[in-house]
Amino acid sequence: MAAVTLRRARCWCPSLLQVFRFPVAQVHLGRPTMRASQQDFENAMNQVKLLKQDPGNQVKLKLYALYKQATDGPCNVPKPGVFDLVNKAKWEAWNSLGNLPKETARQNYVDLVSSLSPSSEASSQGKRGADEKVQESKDIVVTSEDGITKIMLNRPAKKNALTFEMYKEIILTLKNASTDNSAIAVFTGAGDYYCSGNDLTNFTSAAGGMEEAANQGAVVLREFVNSFIDFPKPLVAVVNGPAVGIAVTLLGLFDAVYASDKATFHTPFSHLGQSPEACSSYTFPKMMGSAKATEMLLFGKKLTAREAWAQGLVSEVFPDSTFEKEVWTRLRAYAKLPPNSMRISKELIRNNEKEKLHAVNAEECTTLKARWLSEECINAIMNFVSRKAKL
Numbered sequence: 001m002a003a004v005t006l007r008r009a010r011c012w013c014p015s016l017l018q019v020f021r022f023p024v025a026q027v028h029l030g031r032p033t034m035r036a037s038q039q040d041f042e043n044a045m046n047q048v049k050l051l052k053q054d055p056g057n058q059v060k061l062k063l064y065a066l067y068k069q070a071t072d073g074p075c076n077v078p079k080p081g082v083f084d085l086v087n088k089a090k091w092e093a094w095n096s097l098g099n100l101p102k103e104t105a106r107q108n109y110v111d112l113v114s115s116l117s118p119s120s121e122a123s124s125q126g127k128r129g130a131d132e133k134v135q136e137s138k139d140i141v142v143t144s145e146d147g148i149t150k151i152m153l154n155r156p157a158k159k160n161a162l163t164f165e166m167y168k169e170i171i172l173t174l175k176n177a178s179t180d181n182s183a184i185a186v187f188t189g190a191g192d193y194y195c196s197g198n199d200l201t202n203f204t205s206a207a208g209g210m211e212e213a214a215n216q217g218a219v220v221l222r223e224f225v226n227s228f229i230d231f232p233k234p235l236v237a238v239v240n241g242p243a244v245g246i247a248v249t250l251l252g253l254f255d256a257v258y259a260s261d262k263a264t265f266h267t268p269f270s271h272l273g274q275s276p277e278a279c280s281s282y283t284f285p286k287m288m289g290s291a292k293a294t295e296m297l298l299f300g301k302k303l304t305a306r307e308a309w310a311q312g313l314v315s316e317v318f319p320d321s322t323f324e325k326e327v328w329t330r331l332r333a334y335a336k337l338p339p340n341s342m343r344i345s346k347e348l349i350r351n352n353e354k355e356k357l358h359a360v361n362a363e364e365c366t367t368l369k370a371r372w373l374s375e376e377c378i379n380a381i382m383n384f385v386s387r388k389a390k391l
């Protein structure tokens, strides 16, 4: 009979652990099996504690599921309720293993941990060093050259989805850029996406539960959007690929938007049980008329770059093959224009509706806070999370 002592792991980011408190166990299961032995299993559990980098919620879910299957066998406990987000995701991950034999689960656990082990971390870091990409690990890369502050969303493996930390970093970056020596500020994305919008695990991985996360989310979002409303210099988006959610709605607060013809613009708020943000409930109908804004903001119609141009959301579309070269050449020329003149002209344009934009932002944040706690939204987010958990 197995004797299992549960305790909490102390590794990676504490807030993530609070979410997926998968047990690190001292397990005595008796005889070793033909494949991964009990000792291998225990070693793997210890290795997990030594990981320097958070492997992400999906991997943690997988580890949790394999651990439970290896120790308790197939999942036969009741499914947690719809509002018990974390336990429901864990249950789904475990349940998805069906009747996988304990020995196989144990072997899979050992294999998974070994793929995350410090030696593989070290070798991948070594590769990065050889490429001299010093800032590779940062999610927001800020550079300043030729009068341009370039703000690159740099989380390509997650399609540049925005974490809470990234929102906060961007607020600070814009604050710095508003007083630095550059003439203009430019946002772009690393990899094939511009940005896939809000990281949908922001809420499932919040330490203090959904209500606390919704409160904090609304405060951060309001400040985040305010920093775009108030940014004093020309703000340009170089949309290198698909944009989703808040990455699209924010564009209504930019001064110019240049898009590759591979870019798409998608705001699936109703699909997510959410509502528009970044002042788009005001800027989109004003820009494209209410019929077209409804198709995007209520029905989640995805636009091509050319359609977005036709609606006034995009300034100009470029062939992907020449996009980077053409756009940056142009931006370098714009950045040589007299900066004070550009700043004053922007102020004239923006001052006409700054007050209105702040009021809209406040109302949208209040509305969203309630949406995040709704069953429609919670279900949509959990569907996304659990879809991945089953991979």
Ligand SMILES: CCCCCC/C=C/C(=O)SCCNC(=O)CCNC(=O)[C@H](O)C(C)(C)COP(=O)(O)OP(=O)(O)OC[C@H]1O[C@@H](n2cnc3c(N)ncnc32)[C@H](O)[C@@H]1OP(=O)(O)O
Binding pocket: 056, 058, 157, 158, 159, 161, 162, 164, 167, 196, 197, 198, 199, 200, 201, 202, 216, 217, 218, 220, 221, 244, 245, 246, 247, 268, 269, 272, 274, 277, 388
């Ligand atoms: C302070 C809080 C403010 C909140 C403001 C409110 C903002 C609202 C919004 O922005 S709503 C929009 C939210 N975004 C989405 O709904 C997009 C969700 N993602 C997807 O639908 C797809 O991932 C995709 C279409 C962007 C890309 O699909 P595909 O090409 O098939 O790639 P993958 O799905 O395999 O994605 C690769 C990898 O990235 C992870 N990922 C992508 N987008 C997100 C995201 N928005 N949140 C979290 N994770 C994301 C995805 O899970 C994969 O990870 P994995 O490799 O499985 O670990």
